[in-house]
Amino acid sequence: MTSEGPVVFDPADFGAIPAAKELRRWMRKVRRGKADRTFWQQFEDIYLVIFALVMVGATGGNVILHLNEKSAACTSASCSWLLDTVPWILMPLLTSWMLRVLLSVGPVSASRATGFWLLATPVDRAALLRPTYRLVIGVAAVVGALAALIGFALFGAAWSLVGEAALLTIVLLTCTACATVWAQQSASRSRWALRIADGLLLAATVPAVVLATRPEANTQNTTAFVGVAYIGPYDSTQFSPPFVTTYGFRLLVIGLVALLVCGVLVVVTAQTLDKLSRQSVVAGGELLAGMAGAAITMDVGLLADVVSGRHWRQVGRLHSRRGRSSHVQAIMHREFLRILRWPRRLIVGFGLLVVPYAVAGTGYDVLVPLAAAFAGFIATRPLMDGLRSVSRSTGLVRALGMDLRDLRVAMSLVPALFVILWTALALPALGDAATAFAVGAGILTGVIRQASAKPPSYAGPLVASPMGAIPPGLFSQPIRGFDLLLLCLVPVLLSWSPTWRLVIPGFVLALMFAIKPRQPA
Amino acid sequence: MTKPAPRLAVEGLRHLYAERAVIEDLTFTLGAGQAIALVGPNGSGKTTVLRCIVGSAEPAAGKILLDGLPIDERAEVVRRDVAALLDDLDFFPDLTAAEHLDLMARAHGNPEPEDLVDTLLDDVGLLAAADQLPGSLSSGQRRRLALATALVRPRKLLVLDEPEARLDTAGVAWLSERLQEEKAAGTSVLFASHDPELVEAVADESVELTPLP
Numbered sequence: 074m075t076s077e078g079p080v081v082f083d084p085a086d087f088g089a090i091p092a093a094k095e096l097r098r099w100m101r102k103v104r105r106g107k108a109d110r111t112f113w114q115q116f117e118d119i120y121l122v123i124f125a126l127v128m129v130g131a132t133g134g135n136v137i138l139h140l141n142e143k144s145a146a147c148t149s150a151s152c153s154w155l156l157d158t159v160p161w162i163l164m165p166l167l168t169s170w171m172l173r174v175l176l177s178v179g180p181v182s183a184s185r186a187t188g189f190w191l192l193a194t195p196v197d198r199a200a201l202l203r204p205t206y207r208l209v210i211g212v213a214a215v216v217g218a219l220a221a222l223i224g225f226a227l228f229g230a231a232w233s234l235v236g237e238a239a240l241l242t243i244v245l246l247t248c249t250a251c252a253t254v255w256a257q258q259s260a261s262r263s264r265w266a267l268r269i270a271d272g273l274l275l276a277a278t279v280p281a282v283v284l285a286t287r288p289e290a291n292t293q294n295t296t297a298f299v300g301v302a303y304i305g306p307y308d309s310t311q312f313s314p315p316f317v318t319t320y321g322f323r324l325l326v327i328g329l330v331a332l333l334v335c336g337v338l339v340v341v342t343a344q345t346l347d348k349l350s351r352q353s354v355v356a357g358g359e360l361l362a363g364m365a366g367a368a369i370t371m372d373v374g375l376l377a378d379v380v381s382g383r384h385w386r387q388v389g390r391l392h393s394r395r396g397r398s399s400h401v402q403a404i405m406h407r408e409f410l411r412i413l414r415w416p417r418r419l420i421v422g423f424g425l426l427v428v429p430y431a432v433a434g435t436g437y438d439v440l441v442p443l444a445a446a447f448a449g450f451i452a453t454r455p456l457m458d459g460l461r462s463v464s465r466s467t468g469l470v471r472a473l474g475m476d477l478r479d480l481r482v483a484m485s486l487v488p489a490l491f492v493i494l495w496t497a498l499a500l501p502a503l504g505d506a507a508t509a510f511a512v513g514a515g516i517l518t519g520v521i522r523q524a525s526a527k528p529p530s531y532a533g534p535l536v537a538s539p540m541g542a543i544p545p546g547l548f549s550q551p552i553r554g555f556d557l558l559l560l561c562l563v564p565v566l567l568s569w570s571p572t573w574r575l576v577i578p579g580f581v582l583a584l585m586f587a588i589k590p591r592q593p594a
Numbered sequence: 595m596t597k598p599a600p601r602l603a604v605e606g607l608r609h610l611y612a613e614r615a616v617i618e619d620l621t622f623t624l625g626a627g628q629a630i631a632l633v634g635p636n637g638s639g640k641t642t643v644l645r646c647i648v649g650s651a652e653p654a655a656g657k658i659l660l661d662g663l664p665i666d667e668r669a670e671v672v673r674r675d676v677a678a679l680l681d682d683l684d685f686f687p688d689l690t691a692a693e694h695l696d697l698m699a700r701a702h703g704n705p706e707p708e709d710l711v712d713t714l715l716d717d718v719g720l721l722a723a724a725d726q727l728p729g730s731l732s733s734g735q736r737r738r739l740a741l742a743t744a745l746v747r748p749r750k751l752l753v754l755d756e757p758e759a760r761l762d763t764a765g766v767a768w769l770s771e772r773l774q775e776e777k778a779a780g781t782s783v784l785f786a787s788h789d790p791e792l793v794e795a796v797a798d799e800s801v802e803l804t805p806l807p
Contacts, residue, residue, distance in 0.1 A: 385687040386729035393692040393725050395708060396700050403700030407693070414688055459686065467650055468683030472743050473701045474673040 093200035096191070137226050144229030155435055156228045160238070161280040162431075163224045164245065169273035171213060171246050172266055175253040177380065179357030180209045181349055188355035199346035202354065206346055209250050210339055217246035237324045244331040251335075251342040258348045278427055285430030285502075356383075371550040374461060374526050381458060384415075404459075404473070404483040412456050412487060419491075422452035426495065429502035438504075442512050442565045445499050446558055449516035453492055454554075457524035460484040464525040478589045485521055485586075492517045507571035514578030515561030518585045523554025557581055599662040600625045601782045602647070602751055607656035609642050615806055616642055620656070622801050626750070629773065629783035631793040634803035640786035641680065643803070644755050647784065648678045660751065674702070677749035679757060683740045685728035691715065691739050692724040695746045702747040714742045717768065734760040741769070752776055754785040758792050770795045 091099075144152065181202050183192060191201055221242035225235045256266035360383055367375035391414070397406045412419065428448035433441050463469050463480050470477050496503075496513035503509045536543055561581050564573035600623035609617040616639045624630050632640040645651035647658055649667025658665045665672055685694060692711055699707030715721045718738040728736060737760040744752065757773075758766045766789065773783055773796045787793050793800055 382687050382729065385727050388727060389730035390726050391690055393690040393696075396693070396696050399700045399703050399705040403697065403705075407689070407697050407700075411686075411688055458688065462684065462686045466682065466684035468678075468680060469685070471648060471650075471667070471673070471678055472683060472698055472747070474747065475701060476668065476670075476673070 090195045090197075093197050093203075096196060096201075097204075137223060141226040141229055141232075144227065145231070147229060151436060152229060155284070156225075156230055158280050158284050159224060159228050162277050162284070163220065164242070165273040165277040167217070167220050167242065168245060168249050169270045169277065171216070171249045172253060172270035172273070175209065175213070175250060176256060176263055176266055176270075177357075177383070178361055179257055179354055180250060180253045181205050181257060181346065181354055182357030182361055183354040184358045184362065185355055188351050188358065192351045192354070197347070198349070199344065202346045202349060203343060205354075206254065206343060209254070210247055213246040213250035214243045217242040217244075220246075237328055240328040241324075241331060244328070244335045247335050248338055251338045254342050254349075255345065257353055258345065258350075274421075274424070278424055281427045281431045284434040285427055286434070370528065371547055372526070372528060373551055373553075374523055375528065377454070378461065381455070401475075401479065401483045404475075404480070405486050408459050408484055408487040411459055412491075415455075418455045422456070422491070422495070423498075425449070425452040426498055429499045433502040439566075441502055441504070442508055442562060445496075445503055446512045446515045446519075446562055449492065449495055449499070449512065450519050450554070450558060452495060453488055453516055453520045454523065456488040456491055457484075457520050460521065461524045465528065476589075478586075481521065481525060482586055485517070488520065489517055505571065507574035508565050511561050511565050511574045511578045514582045515558040518561060518578075518581050519554040519556075519558035521554075521585055522557050526550065526553050557585070599659070601661060602784065603657070603659040603662075604643075604647070605657040605659070607643065607646060607658065608654045609639065609646060609651065610654045611642075615654075617646075617653075617803075618806055620801075620803075622799075624751075624782045624784055626782055627777050627780045628799070629777055629785070629797045631797035631800045632784070632786040632803060633788075633793060633800050635805060638803035638805045640803055641755050644678070644680060644753050644784070644786060648676060648680065648753055650680065650682065674748070675750040676753060677744045677747055677751070678753040679740055679744040680753070680755045683743065685736070685739070687727065687729055690725050690727055691720050691731065691735075694728070694739065695742055698743050699746045704747075707746065710746060714746055717772070718742045719765065719768075734762070734765075737761065738765065745772070749781055752781050752783045752785075754783070756786055756788060758787060758789045766792060 182205060183202065187201070192198060218239045221239040222235060225238045226232075230238070253266060256262040360379065363379040363382075364376055367379055394410055396403050396410070425448040429441050429445035432444040460481060463473070463477065463484065470480065473480060475483075492513050496509045496516070499512070500506070500509045503512060561578035563569075564577050602624040604623070605621050607617055607620040608615060620643065622630060632643055634640055642651060646653045647665065649665065649672065660672060660675070663671075665676075667673070686697075689697065692715060695711040695714060696707055699710060704710065712721070712724075715724050718741060720735060720738055720742065723731060723735055726735075728739070731739065741754075741757060744754070752773075757769055761769060770792055773785070773792075776783055777796070783796065785796070
């Protein structure tokens with residue numbers, strides 16, 4: 074403080090508004106000045122992660138190459154038909170998913186600090202948001218390339234076709250990303266974009282249902298599936314992937330034109346970034362920060378919490394519905410009402426029934442229980458939010474006045490009924506009741522285990538790692554739940570007798586409800 | 595004639611955080627219809643004492659007896675008779691304020707809690723926010739809802755950690771009145787507070803805690 078009196082505001086003291094680029098350069102300089110670690114020091118800490126990613130990438134690439142080779146050897150009309158059908162499922166599904174994911178984070182987002190300090194200034198907003206916009210476009214393009222690569226290569230498409238599909242998918246998803254930026258500029262546009270996403274999801278189910286109910290289903294030769302390696306004795310002489318010769322050139326031209334249009338769209342959309350409201354970009358930034366926190370702890374459940382928490386904050390107000398009965402029955406009734414409260418989850422859950430039928434339609438019978446179990450897991454997990462809440466809050470358990478084990482049983486009963494219904498509806502695809510029981514038990518025990526996961530505690534003993542001190546068990550977090558699911562499926566995957574398919578999952582199920590869970594910290 | 599056992603008896607309580615004692619040899623008793631206030635500066639262990647009493651923290655030594663029996667949060671009697679408001683209460687993100695209270699009351703065996711829920715919502719000033727989800731409530735409203743959660747269920751012992759926090763003046767006045775009604779109804783009240791007026795109005799006795807070196 075000086076003794077010269079109060080500071081008088083004089084606009085003449087201020088020069089021209091700085092360009093966003095200058096501002097970023099200045100921030101970079103300040104940050105570098107404060108950095109206490111060199112690039113190589115940071116690299117030393119994360120080299121193991123990079124090494125692991127490279128290894129996983131290389132292994133994944135090899136697996137795809139291998140599967141492409143094996144699938145391409147399939148000459149039957151079924152395989153050809155399957156390859157023709159895949160784009161009609163994959164494209165609307167990808168576009169719908171991309172629309173939803175991007176709109177949930179903005180797609181253009183900024184941290185709270187940027188929103189508070191920079192977006193409130195007269196600095197060019199479009200220029201400030203442009204790096205995030207480029208990132209969104211880049212991510213959409215990479216996701217498109219990967220999805221097409223995996224989706225088409227797995228079903229044995231020729232590599233030229235995979236390349237064309239990748240190009241078109243990149244264009245499609247990049248245009249989708251541009252559309253979401255446009256939709257972000259007003260609430261009504263966002264609502265319309267979400268409706269279109271729902272429509273596309275429905276559109277994707279049509280070819281999936283056709284595939285599932287195709288009369289030739291299950292007629293082709295299928296072979297043993299061990300792990301992820303498919304080994305099929307197909308005749309390679311008759312196979313001719315569609316499009317590759319007849320439409321190849323035309324597709325290439327179309328692809329290049331689409332790429333040009335896409336480029337123009339990206340540039341035009343970039344000019345509209347100044348129309349984005351501060352609130353819309355900061356909300357996405359906060360969601361991403363929450364999800365990043367959950368990702369650091371490798372907590373899949375917490376990631377889902379962040380997303381559903383945001384949904385309910387946006388809903389804000391609902392018509393209260395009184396419960397019924399008392400004690401455990403009251404909790405069960407409330408769980409029933411809770412599940413009905415977000416009907417989209419139920420619709421998607423039942424919609425996922427198409428997965429086991431579609432896989433059965435492809436003829437890969439050995440894959441059906443596994444696909445059904447994972448689809449059932451994804452369908453049921455969102456119905457476990459009640460158990461998720463009590464498993465994370467000592468206060469909530471205390472307020473309800475019940476033992477956590479009793480609460481776990483009470484809160485699992487309604488989702489368990491859903492699992493029973495879902496598995497019963499999937500029974501024709503699964504084949505026999507013992508397999509259906511194993512799949513149902515795997516889904517139920519898996520979702521209960523994942524929903525009741527405790528957050529990793531940094532207050533207890535920690536283990537030294539290249540990424541710093543971490544709680545023991547951190548790396549097992551992502552597989553929590555899936556471990557029990559696979560355990561229940563072991564007798565099915567190893568083709569053990571129906572007795573084992575009942576005994577092992579039954580034992581896991583009994584153990585799940587008998588063991589007293591640890592109280593949340 | 596033998597003197598009845600106090601509802602809550604804390605004898606020689608000791609608690610450690612990372613080998614350092616934060617509570618040392620704390621003893622007090624609380625009878626039915628009485629109120630004790632835990633007072634002291636931040637870090638003196640008020641919340642820790644309350645956490646030990648509700649079973650969220652394990653004391654290193656000492657005894658905590660409820661109606662003459664060692665307190666154990668796993669015991670049904672404790673879950674039934676001890677209502678607590680600590681800083682660890684969370685809410686179901688998809689249930690409205692009214693639905694939360696409705697569920698809590700029913701879980702404790704009240705099959706028709708509609709009138710009680712409406713009265714409590716009115717008392718804590720949340721009637722207009724009855725249909726709001728917790729995520730859309732302000733921090734003060736969430737605090738009021740948490741308070742109502744402790745009051746919507748049957749209780750013999752009410753344990754409150756700084757119940758006046760984030761309440762406005764009218765809210766603190768209501769709280770003071772309500773806690774006196776609780777005492778009159780025979781409930782034992784144990785609360786930690788930084789509000790001398792609330793302590794003066796409600797507590798029969800104060801236990802002063804000081805940070806240990």
